[in-house]
Amino acid sequence: MNAVEIRNLSKNFGSKQAVCGLNMTVPMGAIYGFIGENGSGKSTTEKMICGLIPTGGGSIKLYGKDYTDGDVRAKVGVLIEAPGCFKGLSVWDNMMLQATNLNIPDAEKEVVKVLKMVRMEGAAGNKFKNCSLGMKQRVGIAMALLGNPTLLVLDEPLNGLDADGMRIMREVFTDIVKDGKRSIVVSSHLLGELQKVATHYGIIRHGKMIKEMTADELDTSCRTYVAIQTADMNRAKSLLGCKYSRVEEDEAGYIRVYDMTTPEEIVAYLYENGICVTEIMTDKIGLEEYYIDLMKEGN
Ligand SMILES: Nc1ncnc2c1ncn2[C@@H]1O[C@H](COP(=O)(O)OP(=O)(O)OP(=O)(O)O)[C@@H](O)[C@H]1O
Ligand SMILES: [Mg+2]
Numbered sequence: 603m604n605a606v607e608i609r610n611l612s613k614n615f616g617s618k619q620a621v622c623g624l625n626m627t628v629p630m631g632a633i634y635g636f637i638g639e640n641g642s643g644k645s646t647t648e649k650m651i652c653g654l655i656p657t658g659g660g661s662i663k664l665y666g667k668d669y670t671d672g673d674v675r676a677k678v679g680v681l682i683e684a685p686g687c688f689k690g691l692s693v694w695d696n697m698m699l700q701a702t703n704l705n706i707p708d709a710e711k712e713v714v715k716v717l718k719m720v721r722m723e724g725a726a727g728n729k730f731k732n733c734s735l736g737m738k739q740r741v742g743i744a745m746a747l748l749g750n751p752t753l754l755v756l757d758e759p760l761n762g763l764d765a766d767g768m769r770i771m772r773e774v775f776t777d778i779v780k781d782g783k784r785s786i787v788v789s790s791h792l793l794g795e796l797q798k799v800a801t802h803y804g805i806i807r808h809g810k811m812i813k814e815m816t817a818d819e820l821d822t823s824c825r826t827y828v829a830i831q832t833a834d835m836n837r838a839k840s841l842l843g844c845k846y847s848r849v850e851e852d853e854a855g856y857i858r859v860y861d862m863t864t865p866e867e868i869v870a871y872l873y874e875n876g877i878c879v880t881e882i883m884t885d886k887i888g889l890e891e892y893y894i895d896l897m898k899e900g901n
Pocket of ligand 1 (some may be wrong): 615618619641788
């Protein structure tokens, strides 16, 4: 059974179609990276999944039941925009307040558990206003985890985090889903970071899902290439352009050959033409380049 199954979902704001005919499938245990340009409808979709705004048509099923069903509603934890915390109160007091509002039984034990899950057990006494951005985001996730939800919906939780904050967040995500019972839908523009942790992807454009795939499918569909540096880049580029059909210079100044070939073949070919290769490697394009390519295709 899937954690989320959306069919033909729509939402208009006045004459603006924010989401139109969107399909989405989030399997249990997935970290589902939800990607799309600004204004493509990610937050609107997430808000509908969480029941924060009404849908304008179509169906949302959570664990096989309609999303309005009380039992499944209780299984959804949400962090959209900043966590609703009192700045002057400690992390602990904020958490206890939220736990009490939600009538969580055995609140203290539950708060200890969720703070541990987000690596905040050592900072529970900090005032919320003195927490770093990364810590604040993790408090938000801890709040979303209260009540033991099995689906977490997180809107751009990686924004503004430093390298260490990103690493901790990745660990937190992986921990949350590790027993296969919970799933996370996480929207982000930080594709490189998302790729380090997501197991599934959904790419949305103009309110429509244009691609869904697993991390493995991304891996196999990402083109491999040979990248080189030579002493004479211009000549090397034009020579390679004569022999191969897809030759491009990347941002780091390497020439990339995407055709089926080998580093040996390229080195030999350039050597025969009097060009010495100074550096060579094979690699695959990542999520970011895959996404840019997909957008260029104008889907
Ligand atoms: N409450 C609202 N009233 C009117 N228009 C809205 C409202 N919320 C969203 N929209 C519009 O719906 C479209 C989708 O917005 P949404 O916030 O879902 O995009 P997004 O993919 O989350 O973008 P971003 O990456 O910038 O967060 C946008 O054109 C936006 O302006
Ligand atoms: Mg958004």
